[in-house]
Amino acid sequence: MRHASRRLPEYGTYHPAVPADIADVSLDLKPSVLADAESASREIARFDAELGGEIAPFAAVLLRSESAASSQIENLTASARAIAEAELPGGKAKRNAETIVANTAAMRAAVALSDTIDADAILAMHRALMVNEPRHTPGEFRTEPVWIGGGSTPVGATFVGPRHELIPAAIDDLIAFARRADVPALPQIAAAHAQFETIHPFTDGNGRTGRALVQAMLRNKGLTRQVTVPVSAGLLADTGAYFAALRRYRDGDAAPIVERFAEASLLAVANGRELVSELREIRATWNTVITARSDSAVWKVADLLIRRPVVNAVLLAQELGIESTNAHRYLNPLTTAGIIVEATSGPRNRVWRSPEVLAALDAFAERAGRRRR
Structure with missing residues (x-):
């Protein structure tokens, strides 16, 4: 992600994205895509319910695991030990681990604010994420160009975010779509996430904030009630397909991102179940x-x-x-x-x-x- 930290040269042309209005859009999806999304939704809800009275230990573990996976999509990696040490009171943190801990705070904010999905909630997620990055104006929408790929200017970039003047209205439109009750939950969440990434409202942290928004919407729509399903861990299995699906969405085809979220959710649930099983076994062994x-x-x-x-x-x-x-x-x-x-x-x-x-x-x-x- 690049952003304008100085005056841009006055030569060359580029074309900022223009996000389509989606508040009243009808997602045109094949029955097979809708069926896969519905199956994945049932698996998410089942996994959430399976933990029953064991929420206390596993909710925190799964939330941190989701945060680490979301960060890894952005090539920010750290060992479990480094992350855990970074969370210690008074502990010294390595750079990547500190960033992942901040992402965990953004995920917590997302879940805490899930009752009301609005612009203030999105800004709060970003503020928690970027608290140690003041140059990226934590909790404020950008007022400068941003782009992905290319060089020191947006000329030749693979994606240029919309003009910053369009951001407030585009976010309001996104929120209106996210609040609708007539769209199947997982397709709605996938499309809302892709729309957020298209708006690219911040100078940095858009991907991680957008995946925190996914967790807020999973809770808001009732697919999860108790834990964080590590969907980012599923997306991480094939980041190329994930980024390609975002590009297809920007071209007007929502099916690939919905398919990717359905597949990622199933992978995440399977991985989450394996983690929970291992932790249960470890704890039981300690009793002996x-x-x-x-x-x-x-x-x-x-x-x-x-x-x-x-x-x-x-x-x-x-x-x-x-x-x-x-x-x-x-x-x-x-x-x-x-x-x-x-x-x-x-x-x-x-x-x-x-x-x-x-x-x-x-x-x-x-x-x-x-x-x-």
């Missing part, structure tokens, strides 16, 4: 090796490790109310059992991590990024 009284906070720490696989004393105090001076009492039994290992970079920077949980999260990311044959 932990030696602690049934009322000990050691068990609470073990539960916390499933959703926060890297911890420090400050995090235990925040999440479980354990005083920092007592943290070792509950971490030592887990270390002895081989559940966590300690890593230190000085007496005031002691952290503990669960290699098993981190390996499961990295395996999820590897499966998501594996190209389909």
Whole structure:
């Protein structure tokens, strides 16, 4: 993504996109496309319902996994360990991990604001995403050209975003479409996402904000009620097809992006189920090796490790109310059992991590990024 950081040369021509009005559009889709989207919608809802009373640990894990996958589409990658360390209170973060953590905040904002899909919600998602990127005016629509590909100017770019004067009206039109109740949910979400990417309302973070909007709409339309289905992990399986579908949408054909979302949702659910199964198995195995009284906070720490696989004393105090001076009492039994290992970079920077949980999260990311044959 490029944007105008200085005055553009006055030679050459380019053609900014002109987003079509879609508030009242009728999606013309083949019955087979609609059927696939409906099947995927049922799988999303089924997966959401399957977790039942286990929402607490898995909701956070799936949301972070979606955030990491969405970032990876933009070639922003980091290991599960780096991401978990970046989320620690007072922790030092590597650049990519910090960016992914910000994307997680945008996803949280999207879910929290899902009751009302409007321009303010979109701006709040972007503000959470770009909080550490002030040059990209977090939470504000752009007032300059943006383009994809090409060089230092939009001349010769593969895509040039609409003129910034068109953005407010285009977003209002998109919101009107997103609020309709007469369009099948997943096709509506896919088209709304593609329309958002066509509007390209920000100088940076459009893709990640647009995929956060997907999560807000999944919740708003009732396909998800409790967890984040990592649709971006499904899109990541074939990013070439995803970007091609966005181009086809801009040419007036919505079918490819709907097909891509249906396929991505099925892949995401399958991958999410495998992750949840692995985490359940890991947690059950710990029960056989932990030696602690049934009322000990050691068990609470073990539960916390499933959703926060890297911890420090400050995090235990925040999440479980354990005083920092007592943290070792509950971490030592887990270390002895081989559940966590300690890593230190000085007496005031002691952290503990669960290699098993981190390996499961990295395996999820590897499966998501594996190209389909």
